[in-house]
Amino acid sequence: MNHLFFVFGASLLVVALTGAAAQQYLRSRRSSDATWEDLLGRLEPIDREKIATVALDVIAENGERRQSDDAYSLEPEAIWQLLGGLEGLEAMERNCRVLVELAAYVQRWHPEAVVVAEQLRLNAREIEWHVSRLTGAAQTGNLQATFADYAQRAVAIYYMMTRHVLDLYEQVSFPELTQLRQAI
């Protein structure tokens, strides 16, 4: 009986590992071989004006938290509309991955940029966490109570990430800066 379990378990393990290894290999290859055009092509269209409206409701241009009376004036419904609901947030989450790869792209020629790329990666993970909380809340029917807080936080981080990626490209005088400005 043990013999049968062994064959079944080991075969399952081989199939799972082979499938996972092939998938991760293709995924990492797509990322490491990505050209500049590939990366820009993977950015999903997001209305940057709307992102800025949601983000600048709570932070100033320099990233400082806004203390004035008109801060936090957007109602949750308005935030939902501006972002295009959960789908809009998920598109933003996918774009975060591309922003991290854009930082890694600079790192190919300037290894010193690793410190910024790593910090941007941690920011992207934070956004993923916020979006996963919202997805979880949507499944349990608690989305309304948590949406504004998590969504606006995620958007503020995303907004600052786009600014920082542009700063990085500017600081290393990367020739593709103009194209990047138009894309994000």
Added chain:
Amino acid sequence: MYLSGFQLFFWATAFAAHLLLLAVIWRRGRAASFPVFTGLIAFYIARSVALFLIWRFVHQNTQSNYYYTALALAIVDEAIQLFVFYELATHVFCPTGVWAKDVKRAFVWIVAGSVLLATILTWLAAPEVKLSVQSLMLRSNFFSSALMSELFVGIMWLSATAGLPWKTHVARIAQGFGIYSIVSLILETINNYFGLQNSADVYNAANHVRSLVYLGCVGYWIVTLWQEAPAPRELPDAMLMQIYTLQRRVEYDLVRIRNWRRS
């Protein structure tokens, strides 16, 4: 003691391939980045020499001397491979010199889960054998290949999930180990299924396939470690300072936004 023509061919080819790989590592200055991997290749060369000398010149109880030495060296080999795994993991998960905060716990879980799963499957294995030492050998080979393949696929998955990129040479070394471990796992599953009770034909055929795959991996390492990664461009000190300032700003922004309370 009798060694087949294929065994002698593999012995000589692997010895020459390891020498060539070590020369490539040395010539291209990779030893500083991968000291444990370099040590493993040096160990393989020393092992080939030691086993050859025992086979060729130690006449008394030659067979038992050869097998016990090979067994002891296989344990050392497994231990060094685990250190190579850790060395590659630190290259991926310590991009700035310290472990990335978000992967530490997942990494520990991957290691613990891999050991547990490999142990359970090894415990379930019951190969039919003539001698108990053969069962020990088949099951320990299975455990080793299951553990290594789980660990390598595990860190590939974790790095992709966390969005951590692989440097060129780290990725190539890990790919070689990953492919070899998965092929070994398939072959060891077959070996444990058929056992050694009736015939050693399946076991010998599986060993031949494994040896050829291993030679392919060493060839892959020789070629890829010889190739240079994209050359970095020099940055002036002022730009470097700006990059560090930017990194602090990105970090500061995240902490600030994290600490908000929406009124």
